[in-house]
Structures are given as C-alpha cells and as structure tokens.
Amino acid sequence: xxxxxxxxxxxxxxxxxxxxxxxxxxxxxxxxxxxxxxxxxxxxxxxxxxxxxxxxxxxxxxxxxxxxxxxxxxxxxxxxxxxxxxxxxxxxxxxxxxxxxxxxxxxxxxxxxxxxxxxxxxxxxxxxxxxxxxxxxxxxxxxxxxxxxxxxxxxxxxxxxxxxxxxxxxxxxxxxxxxxxxxxxxxxxxxxxxxxxxxxxx
Numbered sequence: 001x002x003x004x005x006x007x008x009x010x011x012x013x014x015x016x017x018x019x020x021x022x023x024x025x026x027x028x029x030x031x032x033x034x035x036x037x038x039x040x041x042x043x044x045x046x047x048x049x050x051x052x053x054x055x056x057x058x059x060x061x062x063x064x065x066x067x068x069x070x071x072x073x074x075x076x077x078x079x080x081x082x083x084x085x086x087x088x089x090x091x092x093x094x095x096x097x098x099x100x101x102x103x104x105x106x107x108x109x110x111x112x113x114x115x116x117x118x119x120x121x122x123x124x125x126x127x128x129x130x131x132x133x134x135x136x137x138x139x140x141x142x143x144x145x146x147x148x149x150x151x152x153x154x155x156x157x158x159x160x161x162x163x164x165x166x167x168x169x170x171x172x173x174x175x176x177x178x179x180x181x182x183x184x185x186x187x188x189x190x191x192x193x194x195x196x197x198x199x200x201x202x
Contacts, residue, residue, distance in 0.1 A: 014173035020053040047138035077184035090152035100145035103133040
C-alpha cells in the first residue's frame, strides 16, 4: 500500500546530476577539432557536440536533495587542493561486441581517483572501477569505430592543465541538455584568489 509521501516522491520530477572537471578552453578546442574529424567520416553521432570534460560522478534524484548535495560538494572542494593533470594517448572502451567509445587517456589519474573516492564516501557508496578520460566518440557502432580509429591508433595527445575546481551540471532525467548548477573552487585556489584580489585592491 502506498502512503501519500511515497506517491509524492514518485511523482516528483527527477534530475540527472553530473559532476565534471573541465580541461580548459585550449584542450576543449582541440577535442572539438577531433570530434569534427570523426564527424567528417561518420556524419552526426551521439557525443558530437558535448563539451570536453572528465566525469567524476553521476546520480539521479529529486531536486529537493540538491541543496544538501551542494553543501556536501562545498565541503569536499574546501578541503581539496589543486593539481596538474596530464593527457597522453588515445584509447577505447568496448561495450560488448557492438559498441565502442574513443577517448583521451589521463596519464596521472591518481588525484582524480582519490577525489572520486571522497565523493562516493559521502554517499556511502563503495568505489568501483573508475577510469578518468575525455570522450571523443561515445558508444559508436563497431563498423563506425573501425572506420575512424586509424586516426587515433598509436597516436598521442600530450597536454596538461591545472585542475582547480569541479562543476555540477543537471538536466531533467526525462531528457534534455545539461545546464550548470554551480562551480566548486578548491580550497587552496579559493584562498589564492582572495589574496590576489586583496593585492589588486591594495
């Protein structure tokens, strides 16, 4: 038997929340050019226009839990120090026999793996396998993969960027586009910004 509260919960609109690290404008532009290269071979494909990012965490829940989630992320970011990330080569995931994902590998994943663990710990979720990466083409068919992967096989993509924050995005679970909710600046970076603003004002 359903209670009124259960019915209310079931009828609440759900949101798909995604926590990401941005690799910065320069790398994002390079990734966009690579996606254009794939599109020239395949035409439109699923992740063609998604902005370059590294996914940290994803969950679906009602909007009324958003404020608590934001407070939790504020606490994690406040205790987090910035770090440098390096990309290295292209690689791919296999999703069964029919689908492939082409991505840019993160050469030093440990800082992101540790950050991922901290977030899961707040949810009391046991960490599973987590491989930080920047997607070029997500879940394309195996024939499509075979058509374009020569552009990436044994090629390198050597870049670096300072990771100083993460961004929370959301979209309706029923579909739509991700929209930003909040950027969370890491603790040491926030302090540095305050110092710079103070010096500028002085």
